[in-house]
Amino acid sequence: MKDFKEEKTRVDQADRTIYDVKDRLDPAYLMDSGITPEIVNQISKEKNEPEWMRLFRLKSLKLYNEIPLPTWGPSLDELNMDQIVTYVRPKSTMKAKWSDVPDDIKETFERLGIPKAERKSLAGVGAQYDSEVVYHNVRAEVASQGVVYTDIESALTGPYSDMIRKHFMKLVPPSDHKFAALHGAVWSGGSFVYVPAGVSVEIPLQSYFRLNAPGAGQFEHTLIIVEEGAYLHFIEGCSAPRYYVANLHAGCVELYVGKNARLRYSTIENWSKNMYNLNTKRASVEEGGTVEWISGSFGSHISYLYPMSILKGKKARMEFTGITFAGEGQNLDTGAKVLHAAPDTTSHISTKSISRDGGNSTFRSVVTVTEKAEGSKSAVSCESLMLDSISRSDTIPVMDISCNQADIGHEAKIGRISESAIFYLMSRGLSEDDARALIVGGFAEPIAKELPLEYAVEMNNLIHLEMKGSIG
Amino acid sequence: MSHSLLEIKDLIVSVEDKIILNGINLTIGSGELHVLMGPNGTGKSTLVSAIMGDPRFQIESGQILLDGKDITEMKADERAKAGVFLSFQVPEEIPGVTLEDFLRTAKGSLEKRPPKILQFKKELKEQMKALDMDPSYAERYLNVGFSGGEKKKTEILQLLMLQPKLALLDETDSGLDVDAVRTVTKGIRAFKNRKNGLFIITHNARILEGLDVDVVHVLEGGKIAYTGGQELISKITQDGFGVLGKGVGLHEGL
Structure with a gap:
């Protein structure tokens, strides 16, 4: 406890420079979403962003205010948008207190044997911890291969700014859905990885090491570009629950897989049990390239999560392996989407879901095969395990096949112990x-x-x- | 004189309100091998399952003692810890759990501390070799895709690795070819010692080759109808249960 207080002090000190937006706000703006162009401008200014990004944010905000909430999935009625307004203000004073972190999360840290300093960081209350050192070391090591691994804010103003501009929210446009738009307006933190052609990164890169970046975690943007013939394994998140005061997570992940390149992207998302996890992930894969998703969804109150792969080039491949565990009070709507847009493309979706104590788990898959995708193959399999009679498990597979020569399979199994x-x-x-x-x-x-x-x-x-x- | 390892007193067992076993009395001493025979559907499996603590079977009255300790009310895991083991007629398949991991977990639970890894691996390798099992089975998911014979060998492997006081074998020989039965018998011989006990359900004598059978019980009508020595086995296997005559009476020391 004692060392925590010290850390807390550091947070407070950092906060003294806060640009407190609250006083300058015109309350009239708070009518609808609560997020105003002023707030968005402020975020942009704090980050010293290029002008295009500021305009991008404003455009996204406009879309956010126009697009309605989704009506097809788990209910979002209880989502507290006011709390989010407070959170998205730059350098918000809204910091979590260790004492506010729910007991079950604290105890989970204990049981998982996570060191104290990291616990605070995972709980969103820490400021700094030792992993920063590890992160720097990893960066130095891969940099010698020409790999860029950095936070996305610095990339935006550095030598890669053009590359960011060319790719940022091009796979997931803000117009996609309400929370993509919100993300476009208020995104903060995240990773940028660039692997040059032909480079094979032997050690998996883990964003875990930079969880502590200010504001990272809740509206983080991950942008990964793997050039021709290159290989990368990127690991995001960690299995300890991440706790934030505001209960919305609207991150965005964009993966660009070049010709004959391979990207393996692993995540375990384990949010605290009050979280609305509305995350959007998408990959585009060029000819002969492969994207492999490993996705674990634990925690959160409600999740909407369907990583999508766009198989653009001939013989592009995707593999999706996912697991979802829904316990009491959880409604986790997860799955995967794939668009076969070129000949001889292959997709393999394999998921497992576990529900218990009244938890609700829904698997959704969308397989689209365009006219051009002759000779494509897709196999979808989902297995659900219900641990008691009060839990629920549903499967909603969608297939849209516009091509005669495609081999499509689907298999679903629901069982009990x-x-x-x-x-x-x-x-x-x-x-x-x-x-x-x-x-x-x-x-x-x-x-x-x-x-x-x-x-x-x-x-x-x-x-x-x-x-x-x-x-x- | 051996002390009694298993003692069953006036055991009445039902399933879904139907009485299956109606007053079983039985004692197995340490170092003894008993055989349980009887026509199909007389409750042989029910008896060994009830001794193991299968929750599907309701113990209406009576007592089961192991080493003098009352285990009647215990759950299956507590009975296992007390020293009971059941070789299942139809062993369960557990996807995603390798045979080796499973055995290590089981041994750790029984001994209340995880086994020493190298020693465990060595022992496992030796026992599998003795049972003519391909070493790759250790890495396979428990019983998943195993042939009938491999499943039964795996049961005997567990018996040898876990070393219980009392082994209940429920038709471990059924559906096995000659060679596999021989291997199973070899495993049973390796297990048997002066301290432990065996209770074997079988329909034929092959599994008992080279084993000294102390007592043979015949279950009929929910009771032990006959109790005798080894000679009863050949009688039954040659001429069927009819040779014992119809009737319920208890023929002690036939």
């Missing part, structure tokens, strides 16, 4: 809880084995935690 399997494991000395956790862990294993070891271990711990219901 069999009592005889529990008895079998108990007869070998496992407690009932351990038996259930082992079965659920086994169900998740195909995903776990795709993850880097430390994440797999954390995910496994997390499943055990979730399965135990109460921690301790």
Whole structure:
């Protein structure tokens, strides 16, 4: 506790320079969304952004105010937009207090064995921690290969600013949906990675190390460009719950995979259980390129998450492996989308979902095959495990095939844990809880084995935690 | 004189309100091998499952004692910790959990601390070799895609790795070819010692080759109808259960 107070002081000191927007606001602007052009201008000014970005933000804001909330997914009625207004102000005074962090999150940190300094950072209350050093070291190492790995704000004003301008929100335009527009207006923080042609990055890059960047996490933008023949594994997020005062996460991820390049993008999103996670992720893949998504969705109150792959070039490929765990009070609507826009493209979507204690998990997939995509193949499989009779699991596969020569398959399985399997494991000395956790862990294993070891271990711990219901 | 390892007193067991076992009395001493025979559908599997603590079966009355300790009310995992093991007639498939990880977890639960990894791996390798199992099975998901024979061998492998006090084998030989039965028998021989006990359900004598059977029980009409020595097995396998005559009475020491 004591070292926390010290850290808190540092946050306060940093806050003294705050440009307090509150006093200058015309209350009339707060009528609709609450986010005003002034706030957006302010964000842009604080970041010393180029003029085009300021205009981009304003245009996005306009769209945000025009586009209605989605009506087809889990209800967003309880989303508190006022709180978000406060949060998006530059250098908001709205900092979390360690004492406000819900007990279940604190205890999860404890159980996962996360060091104290990192816990605070994950809880959104810390200012700095040791991983910054690791981040710098990683940067230096990959830089020697010509790889750029930096926060997106610095990239915007540095030598790569033109590249950012060319790619920023081109895959996910702000007009896409209300929260893409919001993102365009108030985005802050995130990563920029550029891998030059032919470079294979041997170590996975992890955004985990720069979670602590100011304002990062809630409206972060990830932009990754992997040039021809290059390879990168990027890991985003971490399995410990991330807690923020405001309860909306509207991030955006854009992945550009060049000709014959390969990008593996792994995320575990584990937001606190009050969070609305409305994240948009999209990849475009050129000829012979491959994008591989590994996606774990834990936590959050409501999630809308359907990473999309646009297979632009001949023989482009995508693989999506995802897992969703919905517990009490959670409604997680997840899945994947793919657009086959060139001949001989391949997609493979494989997901697992687990629901328990009244949790609701919905799998949505959209496979679109255009006229041009002759000889394309798509296989979608989703398996759901319901751990009790009050939980729900739904599958909504959509296929739009405009091409005669395409091979499309879909497979869905919904099941429960069999009592005889529990008895079998108990007869070998496992407690009932351990038996259930082992079965659920086994169900998740195909995903776990795709993850880097430390994440797999954390995910496994997390499943055990979730399965135990109460921690301790 | 061996002490009694398993003692069953007046056990009445029902499933969905139907009485299956109606007053079972049975004692297995340490170092003993008992065989349980009887026509299909008489409740042999029910008996071993009830001893293991299968929640599908309701114990209406009676007692099950292991080493003199009452385990009647215990859950299956507590019974396993007390030393009971059941080789399932139809072993469960557990996707995503490798045989090795499963065995390590089970051993850790039974011994209340994780086994030493190298020692464990070495032992596993040796036992698998003794059972003619391909070492790659250790890395495969438990029973998933295993043949009937491999599943049963895996049960015996678990028996050897977990070393319970009392092993209940529910038709471990059924559906196996000659060689596989021989391997299973070899495993049982390796397991058997003066301290532990075996209770084997079977329909034929092959699995018992080279094993000293102490007592044979015949279950009929929810009761132990006959109890005898090894000679009962050949009688039954040759001439069927009819040879024992119809009737319920208890024929002690036939």
